[in-house]
Amino acid sequence: MSKRPILVLQMQRMGDLILSFPLFLWLERAYPGHPIWVVAEEKFFRPLMPVSPRVTYFPWEGVGVLRQNRYELVVNLSIREQAANLAGELHAESKLGAVASPGGTTHILGNWQLYRASVVENNRHNLFHWADLNALDCIPLSTLAATKWPQPRTLHKDSNRIGLFLGASEEAKRPSVRFWADLCAELLGRGLRPVLFGGPLEQGMGQEVACLCRGPVLDMSGKLNLGELIAVGQSLQLFITPDTGPMHLAAWSGLKVLNLSMGNVNPWETGPYQNGHYVLRSTMSCALGCWSCTRDKLYCHSPFTPSRIAVAAKRMIIDDRAGLQKMNMPGLRMSLSARNANGLYGLQQLSGSKAQSGDMLGLFWQQYFGLIFGLWDAVGAERVWDEFAVQKPLLAAKMRTHLPHLGKAFSKGLARSAPLDDSFWNSCPLVLRQFTGFIHLFLQNNDYNRQSWIRVLSYYEQLAAIFSRS
Structure with a gap:
């Protein structure tokens, strides 16, 4: 007797589809014998099929046939309304992600899917990678932690x-033409041969870079499809790239990546997922987690200078970790993609400024949400909080001082089973927004019913118990 399929809806861009590849592998292990079906944009999945895990792809135009089946699991990773509607129509033993009801109301199913939605424009202190968040509602943490990703x-x-x-x-997410041209010159001066890549939209950009550089630069921008890019990548020592789909493709195919993480991206969420890749990020406070820039210019671009990048690249291709750690790059932090003690994605700092308060808060909230969603016990959150309270006593005191205000409001909400005013949520300090942003969406998602308020008070009590330790 054949087993019911598992269906994943991933209607986002190429990078999002590649970051779903680990989930496809884990689903195959967690649900042996169940076919894995994926709905995605054909322009993205078609060229990726030679390197994709063994799944069956469906374009959106072919979803009509999917309504004829029953599913073991439906996972909606898409933000599109039509994907939520389809997830609501299908018959499945369980569903995760945005699911629309027959009446047109959409709810997000799964703690981690809801958490990910809560960090939209609220990701300053988020340290969970999208690839991990794709999986945590349906794949045991032990499976994620036991996965061995090959070194580039x-x-x-x-x-x-x-x-x-x-x-x-x-x-905002990429360097300027002038930067690329100067970087080519710096690389050539160090005996390295730069090769330019890009899609059809970057073809003119590639020509401009090659012209400005005035050196022997090979311009392949707009000339290769994704399969050819993978093949040519086998001859490269390093791939220097902003946060983009081809970056994830390079990391997935084993090509060593240097991610110039600039603009409104967060490398903790969308950095190269496999181990052993390099990430450079501004140390500016606003660059911790940036959804969109509201400043008059992109200040986070300034520390990225071609000479620094060229020196780092020279050391990366020979795996000179000691040399990289000694590099002095004011305004930048260099990290290496790795796995943390819990087996999730992490960035291991190689050089740059020491941990800031925002870094410590991110680590605390990661431990806290793992606690309340049952991934681990309270030890990690307590340890990080104790350290934070010692190193940043004023911020810790601010968080503690606001806690009774939260408790009073939540108790009132339970008594009324009704929403709180927007003024309440807007008044919550930034250091608590990772918590209050999730709580706000959690209540909305559960229509402010009594059970959701009881759960919120439980989350609050767990937080208060940790804060009361010091």
């Missing part, structure tokens, strides 16, 4: 080709 390859020492991917989905 290092080619023969005589190889000197460095790939530069020029584009990104938004201008």
Whole structure:
């Protein structure tokens, strides 16, 4: 007797689809014998099929046939309304993500899917990677932690080709043409050969970079499809790229990546997921987690100078970790993608400023949400809070001082089973927004019913118990 399929709806961009590849692998292990079906944009999945896990893809135009089946599990990773409607129509033993009811109301199913929705424009202190959040509602943490990702390859020492991917989905997320041209010159001066890559939209950009550089630069921008990019990537020592779909493709295929994480991205969420890749990020406070820039210019771009990047690249291709750790790059922090003590994605700092208060808060909230959602016990959250309270006593005191205000409001909400005013949520201090942002969405998602208020008070009591330790 054949087993029911598992259906994943992933209607986002190429990078999001590639970050779903680990979930496909884990689903195959967690549900042996169940076919894995994926609905995605054909323009993205078609060229990725040679490197994709073994799943069956369906374009949106072919979803009519999907309504004829019953499913073991439906996971909706898409933010599109039609995906939520489809998830609501299908018959399944369980569902996760946004699911629309027959009456048109949409609810988000799964603690971690709801948490991810709560960090939209509220991701300053989020340290959970999208690839992990895709899976945590349906895959045991032990499976994620036990997964061994291969280290990126290092080619023969005589190889000197460095790939530069020029584009990104938004201008704020990529360096300027001038930067790329100057970086090419810096690389050439160190005996390295830059090769320019990009999609059709970057073809003119590649020509401009090559012209400005005035050196022997190979311009392949707009000339390769994704399959050809993977093949050519086998001859590169390093791939320098902003946060973009081809970055995730390079990391997935084993090509060593240097991610220039600039603009409104958060490398904790969308950095290269496999182990052993490099991430450079501004140390500016607003760069901790940025959804959109509201400043008059992109100040976080300034510390990224071509000479610094070229020196770092030279050391990366020979795996000179000691040399990288000694690099002095004011305004930048260099990290290495790795796994933390819990087996989730982490960034291991190699150089740059020491941990800031925002970093410690991010680690605390990661431990706290793992606690309330049952991933681990309270020990980690208590340890991080104790350290934070010692190193940042004023911020810790501010958080404690606001706690009774939260408790009083939540108790009132329980008595009335009604929403709190927007003024209440807007008045919550930034250091607590990771918590209050989730609580606000949790209550909305459960229509402010009594059971949701009781759960909120339980979450509050767990937080208060940790805060009361010091």
